[in-house]
Amino acid sequence: MTRPRxxxxxxxxxxxxxxxxxAWAADLAAALTPGGAELAVLAPAIDLPVLAGELPxxxxxxGQDVSRHEAGAYTGEISAEMLRDVGATCVIVGHSERREYHxxxxxxxxxKARQAxxxxxxxxxxxxxxxxxxxRGEQVNFTLDQLRGSTEGVGENLIVAYEPVWAIGTGRTATAKDAEEMAAAIRGALAGLYTAGAQSFRILYGGSVKPDNIASICAQPNVNGALVGGASLKVADVVAMNDALK
Structure with missing residues (x-):
């Protein structure tokens, strides 16, 4: 199977x-050149209608989150149907900030994943x-337990993002070796949970990803990209990361 971009x-x-x-979308359209990575912008819900008409x-x-409910009296929540209607094709579920703060x-x-x-x-x-x-050296068992619980009843059309909580927004980054160790373990677990071939799943790394480390992380055999936080806000950083992957 050919490895995806x-x-x-x-x-x-x-x-x-x-x-x-x-303005960000216009700047990206002016600066982005062909090749490199596939890009997906995961923006606040209020920005999605604007971006739908402006992204290159x-x-x-x-989306950044989705309700587990289809519709109804759930003030402030955003349904999967609403996201789809505005042009979204994917959505984050279970981000560490949602797990911690909510x-x-x-x-x-x-x-939420099933609803999406x-x-x-x-x-x-x-x-x-x-x-x-x-x-404590328990990162693999902990993460795989979390994966199993978070994919209960979820179909195989999903992406998994490994985000070590200690590396999110802290400036600390897991090494490429750390990212590969966990990505390989996740891929093995997915192969046991689904009938699809192990290589059919995309596994991302997230945690203080920047232009200067993106290439080494994405070069790992089981890492298929990155969930990018702070570096996603500046078009120059996005373009630099994309160019690093050409």
Missing amino acids: PLLALNWKMNKTPSEAR AGVALG AETDAVVAA QAFGLVPIVCVGESLDVRE
């Missing part, structure tokens, strides 16, 4: 107003360990 899933988190999103051709659009369990994450798939969205299922878990 690396995917850069650009998670803006709670940044950029719609007017700022429009071939750049995908995605007490999302693996069961909730799995329910029901409306044709590809869930980007996030898993990863805290620093204390890694220091």
Whole structure:
């Protein structure tokens, strides 16, 4: 099976107003050159309608979260159907910030992923360990347990993002070897959970990814791209990461 182009899933988190999103998209269109990675912009829901009409051709659009409910009295939530209707093709579920600040369990994450798939969205299922878990040497078992719980009843059309919590927004980055160790373990676990071939799954690394480390991380055999946080906010950094993967 031919290895797919690396995917850069650009998670803006709670940044950029719609007017700022429009300007960012225009700057990207002016600076991006062919080749390199596939790009997906995972923006705040309020920015998605603007980006749907402004992103360069071939750049995908995605959400940062989705409700586990199809519709109804769930004030403030965004449904999978709403995301699909505005042009999103993918959505993050189970980001470590959602797990920590909103007490999302693996069961909730799995329910969100199932709801996303029901409306044709590809869930980007996030898993990863805290620093204390890694220091105990339990990172692989912890992450694979989290993966199993977060994919219960979820179809095989998914992406997994490994994000060591201790490396998110801290400037600390797992080494390429660390990323590969976990990506290989995740791929092996997915092969046991699904009938699809192990190589059919995309596995991303997330955690302080930058232009100067993206190439070494994505060169690893089991890493298929990155979930990018802070470096996704500047077009120059996005272009530099894309060029590094050509």
